[in-house]
Amino acid sequence: MAAPMQETAIRTGKVARTFIYLVLLLFAAFYMLPLYVMFVNSVKPLAEITGGGMMSLPSVFTLEPWVKAWSSAQIGVEPSGLSPYFWNSIKMVVPAVFVSTILGALNGYVLTQWRFRYDTIFFGLLLFACFIPFQIVLIPMAKMLGVMGLAGTTWGLSFVHIVYGIGFTTLYFRNFYAVFPSELVSAAQIDGAGFFQIFRRILLPSSGPIAVVSIIWQFTNIWNDFLFGASFAGADSQPMTVALNNLVQASHGVKEYNVHFAGAILAAMPTLLVYIVGGRYFVRGLMAGSVKG
Amino acid sequence: MASIAGADMKTRLQTWLPKLVLSPSLALMLVFVYAFIAFSVYLSFTDSRLLPSYGWIGLENYTKLWRLSHWETSLKNMGIFALLYISICTALGLTLAIFLDQKIRGEGLLRPIYLYPMALSFIVTGTAWKWFLDPGIGLENVIQGWGWEGFEFRWIKDRSLAIYTIVLAAVWQTSGFVMAMFLAGLRGIDNEILKAAQMDGASNWSLYRRIVIPQLRPAFLSAFVILSHLAIKTFDLVIAMTGGGPGRATELPATFMYSYTFSRNQMGIGSASATIMLITIASIMVPYLYSELRENH
Numbered sequence: 026m027a028a029p030m031q032e033t034a035i036r037t038g039k040v041a042r043t044f045i046y047l048v049l050l051l052f053a054a055f056y057m058l059p060l061y062v063m064f065v066n067s068v069k070p071l072a073e074i075t076g077g078g079m080m081s082l083p084s085v086f087t088l089e090p091w092v093k094a095w096s097s098a099q100i101g102v103e104p105s106g107l108s109p110y111f112w113n114s115i116k117m118v119v120p121a122v123f124v125s126t127i128l129g130a131l132n133g134y135v136l137t138q139w140r141f142r143y144d145t146i147f148f149g150l151l152l153f154a155c156f157i158p159f160q161i162v163l164i165p166m167a168k169m170l171g172v173m174g175l176a177g178t179t180w181g182l183s184f185v186h187i188v189y190g191i192g193f194t195t196l197y198f199r200n201f202y203a204v205f206p207s208e209l210v211s212a213a214q215i216d217g218a219g220f221f222q223i224f225r226r227i228l229l230p231s232s233g234p235i236a237v238v239s240i241i242w243q244f245t246n247i248w249n250d251f252l253f254g255a256s257f258a259g260a261d262s263q264p265m266t267v268a269l270n271n272l273v274q275a276s277h278g279v280k281e282y283n284v285h286f287a288g289a290i291l292a293a294m295p296t297l298l299v300y301i302v303g304g305r306y307f308v309r310g311l312m313a314g315s316v317k318g
Numbered sequence: 319m320a321s322i323a324g325a326d327m328k329t330r331l332q333t334w335l336p337k338l339v340l341s342p343s344l345a346l347m348l349v350f351v352y353a354f355i356a357f358s359v360y361l362s363f364t365d366s367r368l369l370p371s372y373g374w375i376g377l378e379n380y381t382k383l384w385r386l387s388h389w390e391t392s393l394k395n396m397g398i399f400a401l402l403y404i405s406i407c408t409a410l411g412l413t414l415a416i417f418l419d420q421k422i423r424g425e426g427l428l429r430p431i432y433l434y435p436m437a438l439s440f441i442v443t444g445t446a447w448k449w450f451l452d453p454g455i456g457l458e459n460v461i462q463g464w465g466w467e468g469f470e471f472r473w474i475k476d477r478s479l480a481i482y483t484i485v486l487a488a489v490w491q492t493s494g495f496v497m498a499m500f501l502a503g504l505r506g507i508d509n510e511i512l513k514a515a516q517m518d519g520a521s522n523w524s525l526y527r528r529i530v531i532p533q534l535r536p537a538f539l540s541a542f543v544i545l546s547h548l549a550i551k552t553f554d555l556v557i558a559m560t561g562g563g564p565g566r567a568t569e570l571p572a573t574f575m576y577s578y579t580f581s582r583n584q585m586g587i588g589s590a591s592a593t594i595m596l597i598t599i600a601s602i603m604v605p606y607l608y609s610e611l612r613e614n615h
Contacts, residue, residue: 033419034528035522045417053431056494060434060448066449074455077463131339139336147344149611154351156547156603160592162392164370166352166556188350190341203336220335236487247441251554256580266441270558273445282449289445292580293438298555300437 039309067091067287074282090283094291098284099275102261107288109261110268114248114267116179117264121186122243129194129239130232134224136195137202138210148199155192163256170257177259185257186247193246194239201235201310202228234310241307245296265292268301352479357598359469362589364558370585379590391566392574395481399570400549402485403492407545407610408538411496416526419504429501432494440491444558447487448474477567480560484568488555492548496541502529543606548598571583 037045066074066298067090069083078084096106136144166185175181205228213223230234254264263271270293273285362380365373383389414432418425435443450456453472461469473479507530515525553572560568562577571591579588 033421033504033507034512034516035420035525036516037420037522042420043520045420045422049422052410055426056431056435056490059443059450059490062450063446077455077459079450079457080460103438128343132343135336135340140336145611147340149430149607151343151347152607152611153600153603154347156599157351157355158551158592158599160572161358161596162350163358163576164355164579165357166350168370169350169354179471188346191346199542207608220332220339228559241491245437249441251439251441251557252576254556260373266439266554269439269445270441273448274561277455282455285445285449288319288393289442293442296437297354297434300434301430301497304433304437 028095034221061290063286063293066283067094067290069283071279071281071283090281090287091291093281095287098272098281098288100271107265107268107291108245110263110265111291113179113258113262114265117182117186118244118247119247120180121183121190121247122240124234125187125190125194125243126239128191129196130162130229130236131224132191132195133198133200133202134228136199137205138223138228139220148195149218151192151195154189155196159189159252163252167257177262179258179262181257182253182262182264185253186250190247193242195241197235197242198232201232207233234296234306236310237303237306238310241299241303244299248296263285289309307314339357351563358589359511359593359596362586362593364586365593366585366589368583368585374584379586382586382599383590383594386587388566388569389571389574390527392569392571395568396550396570398481399485399488399552400546403488403549404483404542406489406494408541410493411541412500413532414493414497415500415504416530418501429498432497434494435491437497438491441558443487443491444555447490448559451483463611475564477564478566480564484552484559487559488549488552491555492545496545499537499541499544500534503534507533539606543602546602547599550595563568 065082066079068086070085072089095108097104098106136148160298170176170181175184209227210223213227251266254267258267269288361370363374365371365375389539451474458471474483511523511529529550552570556568556570556573558561562573575588575591578584
C-alpha cells in the first residue's frame, strides 16, 4: 500500500513492542489460513481430508485433484472440468478491460482538459453509477441483451462489464489527468495541435501508471464477478466463478473436497498473480493520481 | 473561399470533438444505468411475475414485501451483518494500521499478506471458509482428532449463528484493505505535532486518542462509505458459503431479490426489494459524492 511517506514519531517500549509483533503475526496467520487450507488440501487424497487431516500437510502427495478440477470434474451436466470456463473468463475479461480502459482514458482527458458546462454533473452521475446495487439493473439488462442478440454469450458479458466499468476507469484517469500541468496542453493548442494529437502526444505517453491501475482494477473485478455471470451467461458461456460455484454446490455423488480446493485455487490464480506481480504498481499509480481515501 | 470554409469546419469539429468523444459513455450511462433504474422502479409498481408486465398495482408489492417473514429475516440479517462487518473491519483495520506504523521490521512482508484477500473472488473465499468451518471435515473434526473430543464448532450449520460465519469471512476479505486506507492516513500525519506533545509528557494512548485519530477523519469516512456499500451488495459470499441457509438463516436483501425474481417468479416483489436496496445505498453515497465533488470545484 502507501509508499511510506514517513513513519510515526511515536516511541514504544519493549513490552509494548513484543505485544505488537505478536498481534501482527497472529493476524498474518489468520489471513494466510484459508490459503494454506486450500493449498495443502488440494494435493492430498480425499481420505486424508475426511479422516480429520484438514490442517496437516499431505502424507501422500498427489496432483490428481488439480488434474481432475481442470479437465474432468462434473460441472453441471458436463464432465468437462473447469478448463472451458477458464477460457470463457479470459474471453470475457480481455475485451472488457481493454475497452473500458480506453473509454475511461478518453473521458478523463475530456473532463480535465476540455471542461464544459455541466461536466461535473456528468461526472457525478457516472460516479454514482459505480456504486449502485446491480440488482436494480438485472431485469432490464437481461431483456436488453436478448434484444441485442447477446443473451447467453461471452460478448454479452463483456459488454455488461464495459458498461458498468466505465465509471471507475473514468474516475481513475480523471484524477490522474487533473494534476497534469495544463500549460502543456494550452501550448500545444496554440501550436495548432488537434484534440487527438494532444491526447496521443502529450497525455498518453505519461499515462502508464494510471493505465496499470485501471487494468488491474478492471481485471480483478471482472474476473471475480459472480452476479452478472450467474444472471446472464448461458450453459456454455459461464465464467470461472459460476462454474466453481456449480462444482462446489453439486449435490450429487461424493463431495470431493480436494478437487473443490484445487478448483478454487485455479479460479483465484489469475487475480492472485496480477496482485503479486502488479500490486506495487497499483499502489504507486494510485498515489500518482490524487485519489482520496 | 473554400479553404476558409474548410478551416471553419475544422475548428467547429475541434470544438465538438470533446463532446463527441464523451457521448458514447454518456449514452451508455443514461440508458444502462438511469433508464434501467427507472424501468426497475416502475416494475416494482406492476403485477410482473415471471416476465415484466405493465399492469399498475400501486404500492401492493411494497406492502406484500413488508409482510413477508423472508424479507424480515433478510433485513434483520443485514442489520447484524452490516453493524458487525463495518465496526470490526474498522476497528481491526485501524489497530493493524497503528501497529504496522511502529517501525515494524518486515512491514513490507506483512502488508501484502494482509491485503491479498482483496484480490480473491468471494466464491473462492466462500469455498475455503465453507469447508474450513464445516463440522464434518473442518475445524471441529480437526480439533476433535487432536484429542479434544468434546470440542464443538458448528456455527455454519446453526440457524441462529450462521450469519456470524458470513461476518467472519467478509471481515477476513476486506479488513486488510481498510488497514491500508488507515495506514495511508497515518503516514500523512505531521510528526512535529506528535513530537511536541511527546515533550509535554503525553502518553502514547492519549497521543493517539487526542491527536492522531481525530486527524484520520477522512479515512474513517471513506472506510465507512466503502464498507457500508459493500455490505449492502453482499451476495456471492452468502451463495458460496451457505446458499442462504440453513433454512433461510443467512438470507440478505441481495439474495432475497435474486431468488424472488429468478426462481420464485415474483418479479414485482423482487424489483421492490431492489429499489429499497438502491435507496439505502443512495442515501449514503449521494451526500458523500456531493460533498467530495463540491470540494474539488
